[in-house]
Structure formats: C-alpha cells, structure tokens
Amino acid sequence: MAATGDRLESARSRAIAAIDHYAAEMRHVEGSRLGEGLIATRALKDRVEAVFAEGLRRFDQSGEYAADGAIDLVAWLRSKCKLSGGAAAERVGIARQLQHLPQTSKAFATGELGYQHVAVLARTAEHVGAGAVRKAEASLLALADTMDPGQFTGVAKNFEHRIDAQAALAEANRAHQRRYLTISEPLDGIVRIDGLLDAEAGALVRNAVNASLPPAKDDDRTPGQRRADRLVELCQPRAFGSADGAGPRPHLIIRASVETLLGTPDAPGGELDGGTIVPAETVRRIACDAAISRIIGKGELDAEITRASRSTPAATRRALAARDRGCVAEHCNRPAQWTDSHHVKHWIDQGPTTMSNLILLCRPHHRKVHEGGWDLQRLATGRWALIRPTPRSRSA
Numbered sequence: 001m002a003a004t005g006d007r008l009e010s011a012r013s014r015a016i017a018a019i020d021h022y023a024a025e026m027r028h029v030e031g032s033r034l035g036e037g038l039i040a041t042r043a044l045k046d047r048v049e050a051v052f053a054e055g056l057r058r059f060d061q062s063g064e065y066a067a068d069g070a071i072d073l074v075a076w077l078r079s080k081c082k083l084s085g086g087a088a089a090e091r092v093g094i095a096r097q098l099q100h101l102p103q104t105s106k107a108f109a110t111g112e113l114g115y116q117h118v119a120v121l122a123r124t125a126e127h128v129g130a131g132a133v134r135k136a137e138a139s140l141l142a143l144a145d146t147m148d149p150g151q152f153t154g155v156a157k158n159f160e161h162r163i164d165a166q167a168a169l170a171e172a173n174r175a176h177q178r179r180y181l182t183i184s185e186p187l188d189g190i191v192r193i194d195g196l197l198d199a200e201a202g203a204l205v206r207n208a209v210n211a212s213l214p215p216a217k218d219d220d221r222t223p224g225q226r227r228a229d230r231l232v233e234l235c236q237p238r239a240f241g242s243a244d245g246a247g248p249r250p251h252l253i254i255r256a257s258v259e260t261l262l263g264t265p266d267a268p269g270g271e272l273d274g275g276t277i278v279p280a281e282t283v284r285r286i287a288c289d290a291a292i293s294r295i296i297g298k299g300e301l302d303a304e305i306t307r308a309s310r311s312t313p314a315a316t317r318r319a320l321a322a323r324d325r326g327c328v329a330e331h332c333n334r335p336a337q338w339t340d341s342h343h344v345k346h347w348i349d350q351g352p353t354t355m356s357n358l359i360l361l362c363r364p365h366h367r368k369v370h371e372g373g374w375d376l377q378r379l380a381t382g383r384w385a386l387i388r389p390t391p392r393s394r395s396a
Contacts (some may be wrong), residue, residue, distance in 0.1 A: 042114070049115040050108045056095040090119055097122040100130035103137045113141065116149035124156045127171060128163045150275065157277035161269035168269065169279040172198065173371055199276040200286070207253075208234055256283045261348045285370035287348070289341035312341040312353060320360055327362035330385045334362040342366055344376065359384060 022044075026037050059065065060073050070076035077088035098105040104121050107113035121140065125133045133140065136159065144152050161168045181195035197205060209230045221229070256270035260280045270283035291311040312320070321336035339360040345351030359376075361369065365386065368374040373389035 043111055046108075046114045047111050049118075050111075053091065053095045053098055053108070053118075054105075056091060057099055060092065060095060090122075093126055094118055094122040097125040097130055101125060101134055101137060103141060107141055113144060114149070117144045117152055120144075120149060120153050120156050124160055127167055128160050132163045133159075154271070154275035154277060158268050158271075161277060161279065162266055165266070165269075165280060168277075169281055169371060172279045172282060173367075175199070176367065176371075199272060199278050200282060203272045203276065254278070254283055254286060256280075256287075260284075261287060263348075279371065281370045281373075284346060284348070285340075285366055288343050288346070288366070288370075312358065316353070316355060316358070317341060319355060320358055323355070324360040326360060327365055328359045328382075328384045329361060329365040330379065330383050332362060332365060336360060338362050340366045342369065 022041075026034070026041070029037055056073075056077075065073050065076035068076060068080070070079065073092050074085065074088045077083045077091065078085060081088070083091070098108065098118070101121065104113065104118060108115075108118050121133060121144070140156070140159070143155050147155065157168070160171075176198040178196055179198060179201065181193070184192040184194075209227045211230075219226075254270045254272055257268060259267035260270055260283050263280060263284060267280050269277040269279050271277055289312045320341060324336070324339075326332070326336050327334040327339050339362050341358050342361045343351045343353070344357050344359060347353060351357050368386055369376060375387040375389065377385045377387055379385055
C-alpha cells in the first residue's frame with residue numbers, strides 16, 4: 001500500500017508540474033491560438049472530472065468516508081473537497097450512474113463527452129432508470145456530440161417525458177413545491193429579492209419583464225436595470241388586469257403536438273420558450289384558457305393557420321366572474337383576477353367554450369385538477385369539491 005501511495009504522489013507531482021508548464025505556455029499565445037488553448041483547457045478539465053468520477057465511485061462502494069466521521073459521501077465531499085452541497089450531490093449522482101452506462105463512461109474517460117453532458121445523462125438515468133437510458137445510449141450520445149449542454153438538456157427532458165410521463169410530471173410537481181419568494185427589509189436603500197420558480201412560472205416572469213421596448217439611444221441603463229424597472233412597472237396598479245380577469249392574458253408560448261393536447265399515452269411534453277420541457281398535463285391545464293394556433297408541417301411548413309381559437313372570450317370571462325365570483329373550489333376564496341378559466345370537459349375532448357362548461361379555478365386548484373389528477377364534483381351549493389385521485393385516475 002505504501003508503494004502504491006508513493007506512486008500516486010509521484011504521479012500527482014508530475015501532473016502539477018505539467019499543468020504549471022501548460023499554464024506558462026498558455027501565457028505566450030494570443031488570438032486564435034489562445035482560443036484553441038482555452039478549448040483544450042476545458043477538455044483537460046473534463047478528463048480530470050472523469051478520473052474524479054471513477055475514483056469517487058470506488059470510494060463510495062468502499063464506505064471509507066465513514067472513517068472520517070462523515071454521515072454520507074456528500075457531506076465528506078463538502079468537507080474534504082470544499083464543494084457546495086449541490087456540486088457534491090451532482091458528482092455523487094454521476095459516479096453512481098456511470099457504472100450502469102458503459103458507453104457514456106467510456107466517452108467521458110476518453111474526452112469525447114464533457115462533464116456537463118454527462119451530468120445531464122446521469123440526472124436522466126436517476127429520473128427514469130439507467131436501463132431506459134442504456135437502451136437509447138448510443139443515440140443520446142450522438143445527439144450530445146452536436147449540442148451544447150443547454151440544448152441537450154431539452155432533448156434529455158423530452159426523452160424522460162416519452163419514457164415515463166408520470167415520473168416527469170412528479171418531478172415537475174416537486175419543482176413547483178420548491179417555489180418561494182423573499183423580499184428583504186431595506187438596507188442602505190436596497191431591497192433584495194430572491195426566489196425560485198418552476199419552469200412555467202419562470203417563463204411567464206421572464207417574458208413579462210423582457211416585454212419592454214428596446215432601449216432608447218440615450219438610455220444608459222444596463223439590461224439588468226431595465227428588467228428591474230420593468231418588474232416595478234408591472235407591480236404598479238395600472239398594470240394589473242381588470243377585477244373580473246377579462247381582457248388580455250399574459251403571453252406564454254408553448255409548442256406542443258396534438259397528441260400532447262389529447263393526453264395520448266407516450267406523447268411528448270410541451271416546450272416553453274428557451275427549450276424547457278413541461279409535462280403534457282401542464283400543457284392541457286394552460287390550454288384551458290389560451291389562444292391556440294395550429295401549424296401543419298410536412299418536413300418544411302406547407303401552411304400555417306394563424307387564427308387563434310379556444311381562448312375564453314372577454315365577454316364570457318366577465319360573465320364567469322359575475323357568476324362564480326372567484327375560484328369555485330370548496331373553501332377557496334381567491335378572487336376572480338387570480339383565476340383561470342377551466343373547461344370541465346377539456347376542449348380537446350370536444351368540450352365547448354361556453355358558460356355551461358366553464359368554471360373559475362385559482363392556479364393552485366387548477367394545478368391539482370390537471371397535474372395532480374384530482375377530480376371535480378359539483379356540490380348542491382354551486383361550488384365544486386376536489387376529490388383526491390385514486391391510483392391511475394386522471395381528470396379530463
């Protein structure tokens with residue numbers, strides 16, 4: 001063991017000397033050669049991450065971290081390797097999944113696949129099982145070779161939705177449960193806003209704060225300052241919708257197939273602006289009160305039908321507000337301006353956009369009906385009870 005340790009230390013010393021030499025050479029290059037050097041440097045870092053992942057897998061199996069008094073491997077990495085909790089958990093996840101993904105492990109070790117792509121594949125394996133990823137491993141790796149990690153994340157998410165839509169929906173619901181917003185007390189004239197939003201809410205906020213005119217020639221504000229000012233404008237009274245919730249709705253573009261709207265098994269999720277994939281049932285909830293534009297394509301687009309349909313007309317919306325007064329869920333008192341129009345029988349299933357088939361539901365209760373799979377039952381009082389779903393039940 002001592003000899004092995006000596007060889008490891010000697011190899012580490014040679015590696016450090018090589019890095020120092022490499023750094024010195026990097027300082028002497030400029031222009032395109034410097035760019036090539038930066039690309040090569042990132043590749044070297046990924047190779048080191050591959051070595052780390054392989055060693056971490058064996059260290060995990062040995063359980064030696066407990067000898068240092070750590071309760072688990074993540075805690076050991078945080079303490080000994082000075083990683084954040086998130087970074088440590090990500091590396092543990094990669095190490096544990098790579099042993100089940102031989103092609104990915106090989107591509108990572110040889111430098112053909114970068115760390116961030118590997119992290120995406122490891123998360124996908126955690127969500128839908130390594131077996132499912134292993135079956136599609138070759139095609140996923142081929143796509144990874146043509147995309148940056150952000151683009152590849154969208155591909156991986158769509159793969160998850162196709163393989164296990166219920167697991168993807170559960171993950172989206174967990175993300176929704178993690179939402180929060182904190183607004184600090186003023187300190188030196190500054191108020192700090194911090195929070196987390198799920199993909200849908202994040203896209204809505206992003207679209208809203210980015211929906212301002214381009215800066216004028218004499219506008220010296222940074223993009224961040226313009227977004228901050230836009231957020232304040234949206235919070236001013238004149239920016240709120242009418243009391244009954246009628247009128248223009250916030251813009252959120254979602255691309256989805258007909259199969260997704262129909263709730264067909266194995267249908268893909270919907271794609272938000274920016275490429276984030278959301279569950280099919282989230283798309284169906286949003287589509288309860290949305291403008292729909294149908295695009296027909298056969299390879300290239302042959303035709304585009306731009307006439308929007310299925311959005312609740314303003315007059316109908318006002319009548320709904322007058323009738324329901326707000327969210328109709330039992331015991332809920334949220335006002336009309338906080339609600340969505342919900343089709344009791346979804347319009348994709350031939351449910352009409354008429355008063356007899358529409359009710360107002362606040363966003364939390366609307367999510368319960370769609371993403372949560374809760375059923376609705378009309379009560380004698382005119383309100384609606386939400387019935388907890390039984391296994392495999394799903395609202396229309």
